[in-house]
Amino acid sequence: MPTQIGKILYADLAVLATCMRTRAGNATEYLAKMASPTVVLSSNREHVSSHQIEKQFNLNIAVIESQFQVDGEIGKAQLEGEFTGMSELYNLMPTLVPKPYAWGALKGVSSPVYFLLVEFKHFRSGRLPDPVKLGSRLAALHRKSVSSTGKFGFHMTTYDGARTQAVEWDSSWTSFFSKLLAEAYRHDVETNGHWEELDRVFTRTQSHYLIPRPVGVLESGGRSIKPCLIHRDLWEGNIGTDAETGDPWIFDAAAYYAHHEMELGIWRAERHELRAEIYREEYFRHMLPSEPVEECDDRNRLYSVKTNLMHSACVRGSPARQQRARDVYSSDLFCSVPSPYGTVLTTYLNYPAPAWKSDAANRLTD
Numbered sequence: 254m255p256t257q258i259g260k261i262l263y264a265d266l267a268v269l270a271t272c273m274r275t276r277a278g279n280a281t282e283y284l285a286k287m288a289s290p291t292v293v294l295s296s297n298r299e300h301v302s303s304h305q306i307e308k309q310f311n312l313n314i315a316v317i318e319s320q321f322q323v324d325g326e327i328g329k330a331q332l333e334g335e336f337t338g339m340s341e342l343y344n345l346m347p348t349l350v351p352k353p354y355a356w357g358a359l360k361g362v363s364s365p366v367y368f369l370l371v372e373f374k375h376f377r378s379g380r381l382p383d384p385v386k387l388g389s390r391l392a393a394l395h396r397k398s399v400s401s402t403g404k405f406g407f408h409m410t411t412y413d414g415a416r417t418q419a420v421e422w423d424s425s426w427t428s429f430f431s432k433l434l435a436e437a438y439r440h441d442v443e444t445n446g447h448w449e450e451l452d453r454v455f456t457r458t459q460s461h462y463l464i465p466r467p468v469g470v471l472e473s474g475g476r477s478i479k480p481c482l483i484h485r486d487l488w489e490g491n492i493g494t495d496a497e498t499g500d501p502w503i504f505d506a507a508a509y510y511a512h513h514e515m516e517l518g519i520w521r522a523e524r525h526e527l528r529a530e531i532y533r534e535e536y537f538r539h540m541l542p543s544e545p546v547e548e549c550d551d552r553n554r555l556y557s558v559k560t561n562l563m564h565s566a567c568v569r570g571s572p573a574r575q576q577r578a579r580d581v582y583s584s585d586l587f588c589s590v591p592s593p594y595g596t597v598l599t600t601y602l603n604y605p606a607p608a609w610k611s612d613a614a615n616r617l618t619d
Contacts, residue, residue, distance in 0.1 A: 326365065327415060328365070328366070328367045329358070329365065329367045330410060330412070331367075331412040331415065332356045332367045332368070332369045333356060333409070334407075334409055334410055334411040334412055334507075335353075335356075335369060335411070335412070335505070335506060335507070336353050336355075336356040336369055337408075337409055337411075337508075338407065338411050338506045338507065338508030338509075339351075339353040339371065339504070339506050339508070340353050341482060341508060342394065342482065342484060342503075342506055342508060345394055345397045345398055345482065346390060346393065346394040346397070348390065348500070349390045349391070349393075349394060349501065349502065349503055350394075350502070350503055350504070350506075351371050351372040351373075351374050351502055351504055352371070352372040353369065353370070353371050353372070354370040354371065354372065355368075355369075355370045356368065356369045356370070371504060374493055374495060374502050375495070375496040375497070376493035376494055376495065376496060376502070377493075377494045377495075377496045377499075380494040381489055381494075381526055381527070382489070382492045382493075382494055382501040382527075383494070383499060383500075383501060384529075384531045384532045384534075384535045385535050386499070386500060386501050387492065387501045387532065387535070387536075388532065388534075388535030388536040388537075388538060388539060389535070389538075389539050390501065391484075391487075391503075391516065391536055391540075392536055392538075392539035392540035393539070394482070395481040395482070395483070395513045395516070395540055396481075396540065398480075398481050398482035398510070400480040400482075400510040402422050403424070403480065404422040404423055404424045404429075404480060404510070405422070405423050405424075405425075405426050405429040405480045405509070405510050405511055405512075406420045406421055406422040406423055406429060406509055406510060407420040407422075407508060407509040407510060408422075411485075411506075411507050411508055411509055412507060413437075413485070413486060413507045413563045413567075414563065414566075414567040415567065416437075416440045416563060416566055416567060417436065417440075418433065418436065418437075418485075418507060418509065419432045419433050419435070419436035420433070420509040425472060426468065426471060426472060426478055426480075426511070426512050427464060427465065427468045427469045427471070427472055429511075430464060430468055430511075430512075430515075431459060431464045431468075433559060434459070434464070434558065434559055434562070435459070437558075437559050437562035437563050437566065438455060438562055440562070440563065440566035441562045441563075441565045441566040443566065444565065444566045444567070445565060445566075463555055467548055467551050467552055467555060468552065468555070470545065470548070471512065471543055471544075476543075476544060478512050478513075478543055479513070480510035480511065480512075481510060481511060481512070481513040481516075482508060482509075482510055483508065483509065483510070483511045483513070483515055483516040484503050484506045484507070484508060484516065485506065485507040485508055485509060485511070485515075485516070485519075486505060486506060486507045486519065487503060487516060487519055487520070487527075488519055488520075488522070488525045488527060489525060489526045489527050490505075491503060491504055491505040491506075492504075492527075512543065513540055513543075514542060514543060514549065514552055514553065514556060515556050515559075517532075517533055517536060517553055517556070518553060518555075518556030518557040518558075518559060518560055519557065519560040520532055520533060520557075521553055521554060521556075521557035521560075522557060522560050522561060522564070524564075533553070
């Protein structure tokens with residue numbers, strides 16, 4: 254049965270839909286008496302159309318919210334971080350990010366449960382976002398963003414799923430990314446255990462090659478990169494297409510300030526449909542890759558490692574562990590490593606390796 258909180262009606266659209274069909278229960282009578290406009294807060298887990306309810310009860314429903322609930326103290330930090338990140342994203346691009354309204358603790362429950370309320374948008378189901386619209390608006394978000402400290406990171410912990418991200422402020426992107434990746438690797442080991450060969454190579458690639466050279470070069474030789482606010486978890490499940498306008502909307506963020514190319518790392522994952530090259534191409538029409546441009550694809554592969562590490566950490570036994578292993582070795586190195594899945598992981602050169610890459614490959618075997 255709906256509960257009125259001031260001028261706000263709290264209900265579940267699935268319950269209201271049942272009332273519509275059966276005309277049974279006090280909920281129907283209660284709704285019929287509500288003054289218009291009425292704001293309805295609902296989890297909408299059954300994907301019931303708000304338009305059906307508006308028509309049935311002759312109400313002008315101003316906004317219908319999406320509600321997310323998470324248990325425990327982790328849920329508290331998780332939703333506070335998401336609300337704060339979503340708020341910053343919304344303030345920059347309200348045409349791309351639904352408005353986050355509130356977060357807090359539910360009352361009248363036996364154990365701590367926390368909620369997040371976000372503006373409801375009516376999406377077309379099963380529709381991938383328009384790459385042209387998504388690319389231009391995402392690039393605009395990155396261009397407009399300005400880190401308040403001039404550094405990379407965020408002013409509170411944000412979560413990738415239920416896992417923390419190492420987002421303490423750092424003036425160096427190379428240093429920040431190294432710590433970010435190390436934290437993701439730690440989470441993966443906690444979930445899946447150690448893989449000796451990968452442990453060894455991962456440590457060496459952080460110190461000898463993968464982080465210092467392709468990432469470090471962005472901040473050497475007079476180069477610098479701007480910290481941009483990124484969504485960070487931008488797979489197709491966190492992007493909706495507006496049912497009326499066809500515009501993209503992004504939500505469920507794990508935000509922090511980063512190199513803008515970091516946003517696209519998740520699109521490389523084999524399990525995601527946004528891996529189609531058209532999405533990166535449209536983005537780079539509006540936000541060019543950093544110099545050296547010819548190493549952009551190598552950086553994209555490296556940035557995708559963080560995505561696969563976190564997926565592997567959240568989903569025990571995920572095939573993402575194989576994928577991130579291939580990416581850790583990079584397309585610019587050739588190596589074969591025993592896999593815990595009984596296969597051999599190989600990557601190979603796409604073009605002749607410069608001297609520094611051959612030297613890095615030699616050092617990996619030291």
